[in-house]
Amino acid sequence: MRASLIQIAVDEGESVNSRRERVSSLVREVAARERSGLVVLPELWTTGAFAYDSFASEAEPLEGPTYEAMREAARDAGVWLHAGSVPERDPEGPLYNTSLVFSPDGELAAAYRKIHRFGFDKGEAVLMGAGSRLVTVRTPSTTLGLATCYDLRFPELFRGLVDAGAEMFVVPAGWPARRREHWLLLARARAVEDQVYVLACGTGGTHAGVPQAGHSVVVDPWGEVLAEAGDGEEVLTVDVEPAKVLATREQFPALKDRLLGMDPPRG
Numbered sequence: 105m106r107a108s109l110i111q112i113a114v115d116e117g118e119s120v121n122s123r124r125e126r127v128s129s130l131v132r133e134v135a136a137r138e139r140s141g142l143v144v145l146p147e148l149w150t151t152g153a154f155a156y157d158s159f160a161s162e163a164e165p166l167e168g169p170t171y172e173a174m175r176e177a178a179r180d181a182g183v184w185l186h187a188g189s190v191p192e193r194d195p196e197g198p199l200y201n202t203s204l205v206f207s208p209d210g211e212l213a214a215a216y217r218k219i220h221r222f223g224f225d226k227g228e229a230v231l232m233g234a235g236s237r238l239v240t241v242r243t244p245s246t247t248l249g250l251a252t253c254y255d256l257r258f259p260e261l262f263r264g265l266v267d268a269g270a271e272m273f274v275v276p277a278g279w280p281a282r283r284r285e286h287w288l289l290l291a292r293a294r295a296v297e298d299q300v301y302v303l304a305c306g307t308g309g310t311h312a313g314v315p316q317a318g319h320s321v322v323v324d325p326w327g328e329v330l331a332e333a334g335d336g337e338e339v340l341t342v343d344v345e346p347a348k349v350l351a352t353r354e355q356f357p358a359l360k361d362r363l364l365g366m367d368p369p370r371g
């Protein structure tokens with residue numbers, strides 16, 4: 105299975121509408137040129153993950169303009185498309201940071217509302233609601249497990265996805281350059297501890313004064329980095345072999361040694 109990650113440069117000079125059109129074309133071009141079966145986009149690439157001031161004004165209903173543009177792009181290209189995330193406006197609730205996955209016939213295969221919101225007592229953490237549901241997507245060749253950016257710091261979420269059958273974690277992000285080493289370390293850690301592929305797709309450029317980490321990365325179930333992007337806009341294409349997940353788990357069966365019921369410390 106061939107996967108292409110499109111690391112988008114999210115800069116303020118480009119309007120949300122222009123970027124949406126540009127990215128729709130890019131998805132079609134990349135899928136055709138690279139002959140990809142799966143295309144992945146980053147977190148909140150319409151606004152930028154740190155453009156807090158535009159979350160409310162650019163929020164969309166689930167089936168809004170980004171949904172429409174991405175479903176058409178997936179269908180035209182005939183690919184599985186993880187369209188990254190959008191600021192979603194729930195008509196009866198708060199905003200959510202929601203990832204969208206489309207099947208090659210342009211149907212919505214899954215929507216995942218980011219569970220761990222970033223910002224502590226500001227930013228996304230106060231402007232958006234928290235999702236509560238783990239989401240996996242079955243494709244004919246593998247099962248994807250969905251997570252978004254800051255979720256990467258919470259290993260229990262990924263164990264939950266493994267227990268639900270995930271073999272490939274897809275993690276769109278808008279990670280800041282200042283903590284790039286954490287991003288790379290955590291992507292490899294999740295791959296090694298859960299014996300899965302990790303497809304982690306970030307943003308480049310600078311928005312809201314926050315330079316982005318870039319360095320999208322694909323890690324195999326042994327923890328080897330198969331490809332890593334630089335800082336700017338870039339496409340990473342990698343052949344992944346879903347059978348390698350089972351092979352790794354058989355060869356080094358650490359997941360079987362999990363202790364599920366440990367006694368609490370005394371005192």
Ligand SMILES: O=C(O)CCC(=O)C(=O)O
Pocket residue numbers: 153221222252253254255257278279280283286
């Ligand atoms: O955890 C981090 O350092 C960055 C997380 C983040 O930027 C996000 O979730 O939007």
